[in-house]
Amino acid sequence: MSQRFSSEALTQAEKIVKTASAWDRPKVQGITIDGPTSRDLDDAIWVEEGETGAILSVHVSDVAACVPMGSALERDAIAKVHTQYHRWGNNPMFPHQLSENRFSLQEGQLRPTLTIELAISPEGQVNDCNIFESQLRSNQRFSYRQADAAIADPTHTWHGQVQACQQWAQRLNQSRREAGAMGGMETLAGDFLDENGRLIAASETRYHSQQVIAEFMIAANTATAQWLAKADCPALYRNHTAKEIAPGQDVMLQALLVLGSAQAIRERLQNWLNRAEYGSALVGHFALNVWAYGHFTSPIRRLPDLINHRIIKARLHGEESPYSKQDLENLSHHINQTIEAEAEATHTYYRNKAKAELQHQLEAEAGFAELSPKELSRLLKHAEGELPPVLMAEVRSRLMQAQLQVLDLYLLLIKGQDSDLQHRVLDYLESNIQQATSLVALAVTQEETWSELNYVEQQQGTQFQAWAEVDINGQLQTTVMPGCAVKKQTARHQACWQWLDQYIQGQLVSVRAAREEVALELQQEPEQSPPKNAVESPAVETQNYVGALLELCQSKSWKKPHFEFEMLGKDFACRCRWRDGEREIERVAIATQKKRAKQQAAMAVLNVLEAEGFDCD
Numbered sequence: 001m002s003q004r005f006s007s008e009a010l011t012q013a014e015k016i017v018k019t020a021s022a023w024d025r026p027k028v029q030g031i032t033i034d035g036p037t038s039r040d041l042d043d044a045i046w047v048e049e050g051e052t053g054a055i056l057s058v059h060v061s062d063v064a065a066c067v068p069m070g071s072a073l074e075r076d077a078i079a080k081v082h083t084q085y086h087r088w089g090n091n092p093m094f095p096h097q098l099s100e101n102r103f104s105l106q107e108g109q110l111r112p113t114l115t116i117e118l119a120i121s122p123e124g125q126v127n128d129c130n131i132f133e134s135q136l137r138s139n140q141r142f143s144y145r146q147a148d149a150a151i152a153d154p155t156h157t158w159h160g161q162v163q164a165c166q167q168w169a170q171r172l173n174q175s176r177r178e179a180g181a182m183g184g185m186e187t188l189a190g191d192f193l194d195e196n197g198r199l200i201a202a203s204e205t206r207y208h209s210q211q212v213i214a215e216f217m218i219a220a221n222t223a224t225a226q227w228l229a230k231a232d233c234p235a236l237y238r239n240h241t242a243k244e245i246a247p248g249q250d251v252m253l254q255a256l257l258v259l260g261s262a263q264a265i266r267e268r269l270q271n272w273l274n275r276a277e278y279g280s281a282l283v284g285h286f287a288l289n290v291w292a293y294g295h296f297t298s299p300i301r302r303l304p305d306l307i308n309h310r311i312i313k314a315r316l317h318g319e320e321s322p323y324s325k326q327d328l329e330n331l332s333h334h335i336n337q338t339i340e341a342e343a344e345a346t347h348t349y350y351r352n353k354a355k356a357e358l359q360h361q362l363e364a365e366a367g368f369a370e371l372s373p374k375e376l377s378r379l380l381k382h383a384e385g386e387l388p389p390v391l392m393a394e395v396r397s398r399l400m401q402a403q404l405q406v407l408d409l410y411l412l413l414i415k416g417q418d419s420d421l422q423h424r425v426l427d428y429l430e431s432n433i434q435q436a437t438s439l440v441a442l443a444v445t446q447e448e449t450w451s452e453l454n455y456v457e458q459q460q461g462t463q464f465q466a467w468a469e470v471d472i473n474g475q476l477q478t479t480v481m482p483g484c485a486v487k488k489q490t491a492r493h494q495a496c497w498q499w500l501d502q503y504i505q506g507q508l509v510s511v512r513a514a515r516e517e518v519a520l521e522l523q524q525e526p527e528q529s530p531p532k533n534a535v536e537s538p539a540v541e542t543q544n545y546v547g548a549l550l551e552l553c554q555s556k557s558w559k560k561p562h563f564e565f566e567m568l569g570k571d572f573a574c575r576c577r578w579r580d581g582e583r584e585i586e587r588v589a590i591a592t593q594k595k596r597a598k599q600q601a602a603m604a605v606l607n608v609l610e611a612e613g614f615d616c617d
Contacts, residue, residue: 124171147209183287197287576601
């Protein structure tokens with residue numbers, strides 16, 4: 001978006017004069033805590049402790065008192081929607097002489113403010129909210145590092161105030177955590193979930209005072225939104241919802257605690273949560289687990305905050321809101337569309353930049369053996385068309401050595417078009433069955449039309465049977481035959497492998513069709529005349545014999561069996577060879593399907609091992 005302001009807006013910025021009424025207000029105290037390079041200081045905070053709790057105050061720059069409605073300054077602000085921050089600087093919503101000077105709550109400078117005063121219980125709950133126009137001369141400007149230093153230094157002039165802010169922020173955080181909030185919380189790995197449940201990786205030092213500001217702003221924004229909502233006053237609320245497939249909040253929180261990697265958490269959240277949006281209708285905020293939420297604390301940087309300030313100030317003066325419900329609906333639509341377009345433009349820019357760099361590397365067809373796992377994943381993700389032979393050879397080599405990541409397997413199997421590689425991945429997964437489950441779970445988070453992975457399970461004798469089910473385009477897709485194993489978790493892994501195998505072959509069926517087909521196949525037993533050296537093949541296998549053989553070999557620390565295939569007319573012949581030291585078992589099975597021949601060959605080897613006294617159930 002353009003950084004330029006209209007000439008009329010720049011002229012107005014030079015002539016901004018605060019009205020006399022701006023100084024006919026009660027004086028308040030506060031300190032600011034921001035990043036070290038921040039100059040557009042929207043808000044200041046203050047705490048006054050008492051016997052029954054504390055009064056927490058957030059003082060916000062009263063931009064609405066200085067910018068007339070309908071002015072060129074406001075028109076430019078509406079066009080920009082918010083301040084954009086870049087490595088080289090920022091693209092402000094208001095001209096620098098306003099955003100970084102006359103509106104900014106600079107230390108020692110008198111500024112008109114809007115104060116949100118909260119009565120907090122010792123348990124960190126907000127019991128009352130008082131909003132009034134005020135004037136502030138900021139006592140101190142802290143960076144996050146300086147505020148943490150003041151907290152740690154009892155001799156610091158502002159130690160008592162900043163430490164009190166930290167202690168009450170911790171109580172607010174604990175109260176929100178007990179209420180089931182996700183937004184504004186840290187994960188066990190130290191990453192941060194912002195107010196909308198988006199994961200922000202802990203790539204740099206996070207200061208205690210950052211939590212102070214986050215908690216005070218969430219408290220002020222929540223209390224102010226509820227203050228307006230209780231008065232049935234339309235405003236630009238910040239609404240956030242979960243998708244229909246999302247689990248309950250308690251289940252979601254527990255899952256986020258269990259997940260270890262930032263990538264896994266990010267993928268799960270993207271699958272569960274919708275984007276937060278502004279709207280005139282009150283919906284509530286899922287990630288924060290509050291019934292009303294809005295933005296009020298950054299009117300220098302965000303248009304919704306300025307609009308909400310005008311609504312609040314009108315109510316304080318007993319006047320009608322300056323915006324009709326239709327005005328607010330139009331503004332919220334414009335703001336949401338602008339933010340979404342900016343996010344898409346940013347994503348497209350970096351995606352195209354990465355693709356160009358990677359395409360250059362692909363065309364060079366050199367140095368693939370030296371690629372790190374992450375670099376190889378990026379190449380596979382952005383490679384278009386057929387992979388160069390050198391890269392194809394590297395991928396096959398790493399697959400044979402079990403050096404590919406689950407993301408790579410997903411890209412090759414689900415997103416890829418190379419049939420040979422897909423079958424190689426399936427063969428690999430059959431011997432590394434637990435990764436099949438990880439792959440299906442990953443695919444559910446990546447494919448827009450896929451929903452949550454679920455299982456249907458039953459136990460027959462000592463065997464567990466499991467079917468994997470994934471909703472694709474609103475239809476529950478599964479396999480005809482279940483995954484079978486002695487252990488329930490292994491049966492689930494087998495079910496996921498079979499699901500992937502059937503997906504690639506285009507043979508997934510609906511749940512009802514799966515049950516009907518099993519019943520039908522069990523009634524049919526076609527006649528076959530296998531060659532002399534082959535095992536006679538039953539029509540249907542009700543167990544996963546390949547999985548059972550692999551599970552047995554793993555439990556006995558034996559080498560994995562080897563499978564070879566050849567075509568006999570329209571049939572498949574599978575040779576299963578198992579060797580342990582000098583002992584060797586070899587059996588051949590023939591069937592009209594490659595998978596069935598493999599299952600039957602494995603069954604024949606299991607029969608020999610069972611005859612030798614091994615427990616193959």
